[in-house]
Amino acid sequence: MSAKYFHLTVKEIIDETPDTKTFSFWHPIHQAISYKAGQFLTLIPEIEGKKVRRSYSMSSSPNKDASLAVTIKRVPGGLVSNYLCDNLKVGDAIETMEPMGHFVIEPNPTKERVIVLFGGGSGITPLMSIAKSVLPVETKTKVYLVYGSRNEENIIFKKQLDELEAQYSNRFKVLHVLSQPSYTWIGYKTRINQASAVTFLKQDFAIDIAKAEYYLCGPEGMMQHVEAAIKIFGVTDNQIHKEHFFSAHDEKAMEDEDEAGSLKEQTITIQYEGNDYTVVVKPHETILDAALRDDIDLPYSCQAGMCTACMGKCIAGKVSMDEEDGLTDNEIKQGYILTCVAHPTSSGVVIEID
Template sequence: MFKLQIDKIINQPGDNITLQLMPVDGNYPKYLAGQFLSLVFEGKHKEIRRSYSFNSSPDVDEPLSITVKRVENGEISRLLHHKTAVGDVLNALAPQGMFSYQIDEHLERDVFLFAAGVGITPLFSILKTALVLEKTSKITLVYSNRSKENTLFYDELVDWQEKYPDRLKIVWVFSNSKNLLTARLNKFYIIKLLKENLLLGNNNAIFYTCGPIIYMDLCRITLLGMGFDISQIKRETFVLPEDEVDEDDASEAKETDKNTYSIILNFQGETYNLDIPWPKRILDVALEHKIKIPYSCQSGVCSTCAAYCTKGGVRMDYNEVLTDDELASGRVLVCTGHPTENGTTIEW
């Protein structure tokens, strides 16, 4: 656990604040561009964790920073926006996340970053790292917002573009634009942007997307339709799935397994035998037994709780992060996972 003191609070457009953090003991947490920080709070009845992507880059001389959007009825976002001050100390877990940028200073490639709203935060971190540590990569940022006035990091991004005019291009997509063809990202606009900015061929391109699920689905489906491989398309989800439930889908009657199953959980050299009753998830029961397995979002969107199912089976209510190859190898998310047979074994 890290103790991080708030060194500065910066008010940002669009109901956002940026927190600049300093380690209390001088021990900076190591992280990769694109990863997130999980803050830990003590609630009335249980521990509460919330994850926020770094908008700072570990490869640039700048303060450790996260940006928090104020969410209506969001307990922790209200706390951070209205009840924290410079000098307050926050508890944090070690940085995590698979949405990170793998540096290759000798590889010549096109890097496309698709961001919507506060989804810019991890992509800003990636953008800075790619520009600073790589010499030949070309970066195109496609950034969607309501207006220039509502755009996070607008001035900072302009500064980076002026600093790297030959390697960074920013495409601003403002929904209040009078040009309706470019006011919102759509399939045809994505195709047009790639035709204009893809310089090194399909095989030498990589894509990072961050924003609402429907926005990232648009990007992914369009890119797959253009012939890019799924391995070239990375995504990071901020919006929890329960916030995007389709009422038509929710009304469908679905067959549910309501049985209780026993599992064997192997964690940090200890073996635990647990019974998982419906509708509880594996994580729920583990926490009830004070087993300190890693977790953050509890919604299947961050990968912090990912483990391996080495025997039996696990059904997940939601999975936004594990790929087909990872699922085939036995990777599961215990925060949304339910065992499907007795003797299911979970290991880290």
């Protein structure tokens, strides 16, 4: 099934921090876009004559906010985050794909639960949507947020979180954790790691760790530490939801320049829309990166192995994936791959894309 595309007009732009802006959009005329708290939009700006795609989680709540909003933090040297923060103006229209993603919550008024949100930096965006959506609907549910930022001025949504905490004072608690605060900061000065995560849950929130539901979104290291900490207390995989903003490939490549050492340049064939394309995939590239470099207009969205928009089938040769969570075991057995996280590991690879 092919994805739907929309053109959204910018309604308002809010400066959240010195490097982060919220862009809210009007719904298209005659057609409200429906989405779930925690999902993302894929924005498709045209930069220097080329369309590029990046995913941004919605910071708005589907059941509370009249318009859709995304919140974008500049990545130093990053193409799209800086382009949008510098150029997108109120009244401009931008192409987007329909909302996608499985990092979602569906508020249910009959539920009474404990939900713990762990966020770092721009990872607050889907968590903000989740908190704003759950609190008014699930009137017996308690929500706890641990939010890691560098310093006071980098805390995204500080005022909105304070207001939400005041409004739901007996059911919503926020703990700001700063890694490099000013000397006047009286809260925690630490990173979110395995040991500090346990302290927050046991001492600050005093919750039964084993029984809560967890939503994690932030740097990979932070999410790994929190997951390891809560699993010691018996939390199971189905209680843990994670959103990755960057693919494992990006993060590995950022950390370890030798990561591509075991991969070799391979020439592959991509069968798409009745054409056979020959593409050279370099060791640092994914199959999708290589195809886009050659201007082959393959389908994609999140570029992080989660949305399945880039799914193809490997019908010859061998392919490895940095991240397999987006596919079922059965799909993997049948040879399906996600081109945004896939690398050819043998000669003669042929990928078929519907």
